Amino acid sequence: MASRNVNNRPVEVRHVVSCCAVLLIAVALLIAGAKSSEAGYASIILDADTGEVLRSRNADTRNYPASLTKMMTLYMLFEELDAGRMQLSDKLAISKRAAGQPASKLGLKRGATITVHLAIMALATKSANDVATVIAEGISGTEWEFAVAMTKRARVLGMKHTRFKNASGLPNRKQLSSARDMGVLAMAILRDFPHYYDYFSAKSFRYGRKTHHTHNNLLNSYPGMDGLKTGYIRASGFNLVASAVRDGRRIIAVVFGGRTAQSRDQHMVKLLDLGFERVAQRDQRAGVKQFAVLHSRKVPLPVFKPIVVETRMAKANSTPAMRRGGTGQWAIQVGAYQTVSAAETALLAVSTRFPDLLSHASAALTLIEMKRGDILYRARFLGLPKGEAKEACASLKAVTMPCAVVPIPNFRLADHSS
Numbered sequence: 369m370a371s372r373n374v375n376n377r378p379v380e381v382r383h384v385v386s387c388c389a390v391l392l393i394a395v396a397l398l399i400a401g402a403k404s405s406e407a408g409y410a411s412i413i414l415d416a417d418t419g420e421v422l423r424s425r426n427a428d429t430r431n432y433p434a435s436l437t438k439m440m441t442l443y444m445l446f447e448e449l450d451a452g453r454m455q456l457s458d459k460l461a462i463s464k465r466a467a468g469q470p471a472s473k474l475g476l477k478r479g480a481t482i483t484v485h486l487a488i489m490a491l492a493t494k495s496a497n498d499v500a501t502v503i504a505e506g507i508s509g510t511e512w513e514f515a516v517a518m519t520k521r522a523r524v525l526g527m528k529h530t531r532f533k534n535a536s537g538l539p540n541r542k543q544l545s546s547a548r549d550m551g552v553l554a555m556a557i558l559r560d561f562p563h564y565y566d567y568f569s570a571k572s573f574r575y576g577r578k579t580h581h582t583h584n585n586l587l588n589s590y591p592g593m594d595g596l597k598t599g600y601i602r603a604s605g606f607n608l609v610a611s612a613v614r615d616g617r618r619i620i621a622v623v624f625g626g627r628t629a630q631s632r633d634q635h636m637v638k639l640l641d642l643g644f645e646r647v648a649q650r651d652q653r654a655g656v657k658q659f660a661v662l663h664s665r666k667v668p669l670p671v672f673k674p675i676v677v678e679t680r681m682a683k684a685n686s687t688p689a690m691r692r693g694g695t696g697q698w699a700i701q702v703g704a705y706q707t708v709s710a711a712e713t714a715l716l717a718v719s720t721r722f723p724d725l726l727s728h729a730s731a732a733l734t735l736i737e738m739k740r741g742d743i744l745y746r747a748r749f750l751g752l753p754k755g756e757a758k759e760a761c762a763s764l765k766a767v768t769m770p771c772a773v774v775p776i777p778n779f780r781l782a783d784h785s786s
Contacts (some may be wrong), residue, residue: 391677409605409625410417410547411635412610413643416555416611417704419742422646423639426547431624433545434599435472435495436607437537440518440551445484445503446561447521450765454506456485465511466501469536473498474575488564489573494580495598500536511535522549525556536691539601547622550651554596554620555610562773568595568611586610586633590640596628606632611641614773619643631715660693687703699732699759701772702764718749718769725760748774 410426421427448454459481467478474496476482482490487503490496496508504514511534518532527549533540558565571588572581583598592612599607612619621639626632702718705711715731729749752760757773764771 376715410622411624411639411645412547412551413639414551414555414559414620415643415647416620417746419555422619422643424548426624427546427551428529428546429624430544430546431607432539432543432601432604433530433537433550433624434601434604434607435537436545436550436597436599437532437535437543437598438491438495438500438599438608439550439557439609440522440532441500441503441514442488442564442567443444443557443561444487444507444514444518444521446557446564448507449484449564450561453485456483456488460487460502460506461485462498462502463505466498466505469497469501470538472496474580475773476502482556486573486575488567489570490580492567492597493570493573493582494575495583497538498534500534504535516696522553526552526762528662537599537601539603550609550624551620554611557596558611558618558620559770559772562771563758563765565595565773568597584608584610585629586636590637590673592782593640600629608632608636610636610640612644614644615648617644617647618774619647626755696728696751696753696756697775698754699750699751699774700729700747700752700761700764701734701746701774703770704744704746706747714747715749718764721769722760722763728756729760758781 408426408429410429410431412424412427413422413454414420415422449456460483462476462478462482464478464482467476468777471493474482474494475491476498482499482502487499489501490499501511504511508514508517514535515532518535519530522530522532527545530545530549531542533543537543548605569587570582572579574580584593584595586593586608587595590612592609592614593610595611596609596611606623606624606629608623608626610621610623614670619640621636621643623636623639624630626635703711703714705714711733719726719731726749728751730751732750734746734748735743751761754773761771761773
């Protein structure tokens with residue numbers, strides 16, 4: 369018996385060693401799994417007018433978008449509104465599943481309703497998970513079907529690294545996106561739904577007896593900041609997509625994986641500042657001429673060299689939209705084109721079709737130099753109050769004409785009265 373025990377010792381030792389090895393492998397796998405679910409830092413800075421990448425870090429790395437997901441949920445809802453399938457006053461039913469979503473939430477009750485308008489406010493401001501499910505079910509019937517539609521729309525928009533599994537951004541290991549993709553989505557919202565963009569600027573809204581404040585603290589502190597969305601789950605860290613305007617230029621920046629909300633915000637300030645700095649440097653190097661009003665062939669500008677524009681619009685002074693415009697600080701953009709002729713054609717098409725709508729605006733080309741020396745000519749109508757600009761843009765989009773509302777800096781219209 370003793371001999372057998374002695375002979376078995378190596379077997380026992382080998383068994384213990386094997387067990388230890390299995391345990392070590394299991395621990396290693398757990399650690400690797402934990403690391404894969406930890407927040408990864410990524411960022412990107414974009415020129416919102418051109419899509420030019422001004423700086424990026426890990427921009428295509430797939431991370432958890434968290435509540436940045438709600439930007440796509442709102443994009444889908446805006447499509448329903450513009451298509452006439454929904455109205456802002458419509459009431460959405462609250463299901464048991466929607467009411468049972470975890471915080472952040474409004475605390476909706478099963479069987480109650482919420483208007484589409486308040487639902488948008490709740491997503492953009494409060495980031496309410498229960499409302500995200502309400503919207504998903506209201507559009508697609510189930511949240512799962514809605515997530516499938518979200519992913520398909522993401523592909524159409526050019527979001528190559530994104531897959532959605534729910535409408536809220538609540539934890540799901542298969543729901544992933546990237547900083548670049550979220551920048552693409554922000555640009556799509558600005559391009560396709562400028563008339564709804566003000567929702568992302570709201571600092572608070574009231575539901576019932578309670579006032580809910582935005583999670584985007586930079587709306588209150590960063591000059592020119594007017595959107596878009598924060599996001600957080602433990603696996604993602606603190607995310608933020610931000611957009612700001614300065615001197616007529618709009619910058620979009622995205623941060624994934626902030627350690628705290630405060631450090632994320634501080635980093636976002638640096639990114640936005642850097643973006644504006646690089647755009648200004650680029651414009652200075654290129655001698656970019658902004659807001660050249662097409663009232664004559666030679667357009668005098670106080671800072672840059674004149675632009676000589678051989679254009680049919682010089683002969684179109686009888687068109688109401690070609691008269692000297694107003695002094696409002698907003699414009700509508702009806703496209704960006706590679707040639708002057710294409711841009712002026714767009715301006716003529718709009719002004720001919722809507723002569724009264726833009727009677728107080730001035731037609732203009734805004735030039736911007738792209739990478740490799742390419743030039744884009746942005747076709748715009750300048751000098752509108754914000755309300756008139758939004759109304760004009762809504763009218764254009766109603767007949768499927770492209771349009772975006774944009775702020776403009778102080779500019780001096782060319783005076784050709786003499």
